[in-house]
Amino acid sequence: MAKKKYPARVRFFVADDIRVDGPNPKPIVLGLFPDDVVFVGLEKDQVEPSPEKPLVLESLAILAAFIDCKGPFETEASLYQPDGSPLFEKKKIEGGVNTDSAVGKNSINFIMKFMPFTVSRFGIFKLVIKLGTKPYEYEFSILKRPAG
Known part of the structure; x- marks a missing residue:
């Protein structure tokens, strides 16, 4: 091995x-948020999201590109809300991930899709993907679109 x-x-x-x-599984990215900030427009009389009245995004996706590696790796993922509470925690990815099925010979593209994605508060979200024993963290924000 x-x-x-x-x-x-x-x-x-x-x-x-x-x-x-297609046969060469390159990721196709639609609606990229290049600064890691998802701005959400609210109607004039719409209140900010709360646990009691969350906001629902039609979809949200995250690509983690692990470059120059060699698997397979047991994998788990956690996603935390702005207050630190988990949306999900230590979710095992069945079968793990492996470089053999990746686009590049020595890379892994790991895609997480949420359809829908429920937002109970605006702020910074934290994704933690663990390959084997090593965690990789990513923060992105979901914020109210500024007026104007």
Whole structure:
């Protein structure tokens, strides 16, 4: 069995949707939020989201690109809300992830899609993906669109 190699570099992207299509499974990113901030417009009389009255986004997707690595890796993911409470925690990814099925020979593209994505408060969300024993963290914001 080949020796595992943890990623030399990791990049994260948040978008409206991320798909894989065709025989060469390159990610297709739709509605990229390049600054890691998702702005949500509210109607004039609409209140900010709360646990009692959450806001529902049609979809949200995150791509984690693990570059220059060698798997397979047991994998788990956690997503935390702005107040630190988990949307989900230590969710095991059945079968883990492996470089053999990735776009690049020594890379892993891991896509998480949420359809719908429920927002109970605006702020900074934190995603933690654990490959083997090593965690990789990514923060993105969901905020109210500024007026104007």
